[in-house]
Amino acid sequence: MVKVPSISVSVSPQAVAGTALGAGVLVGAGIAYLYFSFKERTRLTKELATIHANIQELRQELARNDAALAQGVQESSNEDIECTESRCEDIETVSVSSRSSRLSKRVTFSSASGTYYTALDTDNESTKTANDTDYFSPDEDEDVFFDLSSEEESLAACAKLEEQIWETKEQFVELFEQVDRLMEGSKEDQVAAFKMLQQYEEENKDKAEFQWRIAKSFNNLSVIEEKLGNEEQKKDYIFKAYDHAERAIEMDDSLPQVHEWYAIMAGRRGDYLSNRERIASAFVFKEHIEKALQIDPTKAELHYLLGRFCYEIASVSVWTAHMARALYGEFPSCSYDEALQHFLTAEKYSKKQLKDNKHYIAKCCLQRNEVDEANEWVEKAYEVPIKTPADEIVQQEIEKLRR
Structure with missing residues (x-):
């Protein structure tokens, strides 16, 4: 002293x-640590929001494809085209490509499961891997199809x-x-x-x-x-x-x-x-x-x-x-x-x-x-x-x- x-x-x-x-x-040093922790959490929150926006865009496109598919089935019915059991099996699974270049994935709709999912370079449900992500089901409430609780917690933190x-x-x-x-x-x-x-x-x-x-x-x-x-x-x-x-x-x-x-x-x-x-x-x-x-x-x-x-x-x-x-x-x-x-x-x-x-x-x-x-x-x-x-x-x- x-x-x-x-x-x-x-x-x-x-x-x-x-x-x-x-x-x-x-x-x-303490302030520096707090500051950079705050910056990192903010970055992750922004990335989460971007993913959320991409999913919203994907849902909209899937809805448009679904409507187009329904319209095509109705037109076929009007022309009295019979759908045999084998033909129905052929069209049971319809693959559509996502327009979102940021996700770079294809989206598949299965009439059997009634669920949308994404797959990395897959052509049918049999090749779906552990990397596939089930985003939402048509039976689920639209308002909760994407859980934002982690984002809200991050913002609060x-x-x-x-x-x-x-x-x-x-x-x-x-x-x-x-x-x-x-x-x-x-x-x-x-x-x-x-x-x-x-x-x-x-x-x-x-x-x-x-x-x-x-x-x-x-x-x-x-x-x-x-x-x-x-x-x-x-x-x-x-x-x-x-x-x-x-x-x-x-x-x-x-x-x-x-x-x-x-x-x-x-x-x-x-x-x-x-x-x-x-x-x-x-x-x-x-x-x-x-x-x-x-x-x-x-x-x-x-x-x-x-x-x-x-x-x-x-x-x-x-x-x-x-x-x-x-x-x-x-x-x-x-x-x-x-x-x-x-x-x-x-x-x-x-x-x-x-x-x-x-x-x-x-x-x-x-x-x-x-x-x-x-x-x-x-x-x-x-x-x-x-x-x-x-x-x-x-x-x-x-x-x-x-x-």
């Missing part, structure tokens, strides 16, 4: 992005199965929505979210939506430990978070959150790697944030993170960047102008007030020597209500800019 801290601290979005940059760089699937999905949605709310709250809320994820890990461990959430939750705990000065525990949580983020992206790379948290944790893990690996982590961060934006281009948090990346890269001195390129052959290149554009885009798409985003817009304006604009954004950031511990940390930085 993972140790859970008890002292109240906060998780800051800017701390996540900032520490994720390395050297100055920063949505079950499918309906029940579908209901179970949706109930399970609703449980997952409810769990994830509650966890998401808690992870954006206080330190106590974040610890509660972590415990909740642990409780439901066994039945959700094969879901990418669970894996990126547990990665985010471990990251929250790492920041809590950082505030407490527990560096070793912080490192342990960061590497655990990275492992879960990596599993998530292997399971389903179509979710923007999967790319987002893989990027963040790759960057944070870079703090404990070699310089070359830290630079590589920076490229990984940028690559996966951009992939997440391709999936969800209007997600404000992704634009904010890309802005943070550009801001941190732009903050690296020219000499440091030059040395990195000389030693390792590559280094990201960004400007404060690029960072500002990403922060402004985040502001445009944000559905809520992002305190830290406004804070960084002000910082970009200062780097561009736009003092008046910077002051305006500082005040806008300052006026955003403080709701979480993360807001408290940002507020401290904003107050420094106001002095």
Whole structure:
């Protein structure tokens, strides 16, 4: 069981992005089983309905043949044609061919038994085999000539199965929505979210939506430990978070959150790697944030993170960047102008007030020597209500800019 801290601290979005940059760089098996079982039962039900329709068509044709046969007998009687015993025996069994190409069988009517039956390539009743199927007798009630009880049972089972699937999905949605709310709250809320994820890990461990959430939750705990000065525990949580983020992206790379948290944790893990690996982590961060934006281009948090990346890269001195390129052959290149554009885009798409985003817009304006604009954004950031511990940390930085 993972140790859970008890002292109240906060998780800051800017701390996540900032520490994720390395050297100055920063949505079950059980459901699958139920789903495919439901699909298979539905397929069998459809096939049963098709067979039923073919039998109906066959009955209609047999009725037409029977009427034609009766008409022929009447015409023969009108012409005074005597039917000898031997001749009657010759016509006792009349074979007709089914027009249904789907059944590909011939249908025989026996006057002796008064029963229709089908036979595979047979010319008379004597060659009827075990494969022949007796569909109905003229003496039977038309409404019950084909027993649909198994079909009705199958439909009922499918309906029940579908209901179970949706109930399970609703449980997952409810769990994830509650966890998401808690992870954006206080330190106590974040610890509660972590415990909740642990409780439901066994039945959700094969879901990418669970894996990126547990990665985010471990990251929250790492920041809590950082505030407490527990560096070793912080490192342990960061590497655990990275492992879960990596599993998530292997399971389903179509979710923007999967790319987002893989990027963040790759960057944070870079703090404990070699310089070359830290630079590589920076490229990984940028690559996966951009992939997440391709999936969800209007997600404000992704634009904010890309802005943070550009801001941190732009903050690296020219000499440091030059040395990195000389030693390792590559280094990201960004400007404060690029960072500002990403922060402004985040502001445009944000559905809520992002305190830290406004804070960084002000910082970009200062780097561009736009003092008046910077002051305006500082005040806008300052006026955003403080709701979480993360807001408290940002507020401290904003107050420094106001002095």
